[in-house]
Amino acid sequence: MKFTVIGGTGLIGSQVVAKLSAAGHEAVAASPSTGVDMITGDGLDAALEGAGTVVNLANSPTFDDKSLDFFRTSMGNLLAAGERAGVRHQVVLSIVGVDRVPGLDYYRAKTLQEELLRQGPTPYSIVRATQFFEFMDAVLSWTSDERTVRLPATPVRPMAAADVAAAVFEVATGAPLDGIRNVGGPDLFTLDDLGRLTLEVKGDGREVVTDDTAGMFAAVDGDVLVGGPDVRLAPTHYRDWLRNEH
Template sequence: MRIAVAGATGNIGARTVAVLEQAAHDVVRISRSHGIDLTSGDGLDTALTGVDAVVDATSHAAADREEAVASFGAATSNLLAAEERAGVRHHVLLSIVGIDRVDGNAHYAGKREQERLVAEGPTPWTIVPFTQFHDFAATVTSWTEHDGVAAVPPLLLQPIAPEDVAAVLAETATGAPQGRHHDVAGPEPQDLVDMARRTNEARGHPVKLVPTWSSPLGPEMAGDALLPGKDARIAPTTFDDWLADPREHPPFLPTAPRRP
């Protein structure tokens, strides 16, 4: 099959490309670095020529709700319109478990708009909601870390390995459209503060963690808000397995703080 991956240079997109190519599929990489801009639509028509399915693994950084909805909306609308012109037969969207239960998060508002456009769009579709990834704890730490101290909310998660996410996306893209897919999660619940401690230790980056709701992720995400449904598909890789894989833990390099 000829399959396009939007967000092909990102954490999940690059892994999805690798899985598809290992299975001998013809993969089209969609990203700005490959001369294709989802925000403007430049290059999309050429990229999607002859494409059977599209995997959308993109993400958009936004400071507020309005910006997030606009960014996700513009990129998704351009992608769907180009798919219709090219006759693409399957659109696979990477989404997030719990976005319908958390109203105050700007990123989640953008993802809800993305889901709405896909479900109402012209291309047969599958939306696959995943729980947070195993590397999420390190990302949260980076948002708030200052002088070796980081605020981390005491969230309950059932995280999934990025490699497992890519495998499910690749499998879904090569099959028939399913509509809304079951939630997909890792095998075990985890505490985000403990995940952050263990991940930073594995990366040789000790950080003093302060469990608090004074962080970018608020108390509306507490309890079971981020946990998968009862009929969830469970991926195989445990958090311990992921921690033990040195490929997943590059040497720590300081970066500028990011926002969710």
């Protein structure tokens, strides 16, 4: 079967394409670098021709309120192109707890994307993942200086990008869920403790100061980012991954 992976050259998309190809499927990576523009719709019809399933991993270039327009337009274009092409399954990667953090523009934009998918003409699946291990350096950089890193004590359950890709692959090659699958890492941390562990393994001498007003995740209320009792736990532990990376 043919799969079109929107964002198929990115961190998750390239791994999903590789998994699909290894399983014997035809996997087409669609991105701006391959001539596909999600905002204008240019190249979409050609990329989706003959595809039974579309995996949408496209990401907004910004995390502010402009992301709402990005996901509104890109999702509309993709659903219309999918209907023209006879696509039978639309898969979107989203975020655990995304609809419970209204204070973040990007999370509201992803919630809008999910809603457009639900209202669309095609059977669908939503894979909601927790924060990626690979983004921890960026999180540390948002509220840091030469001596300290300020982080809130937000509960998180981070997971490896490879495990995210595996979860997307599993859902994409199955029957449409017409619902949501939550996936997360095997270990529960608070974000400030996760920062301390990261700096320790990296040999970084900066101090992590707990500050519940610091950074993007200060807008998160309670444990909404860890998933509920239905969350499927991935196998890779952060400590193991971090030590292998460093």
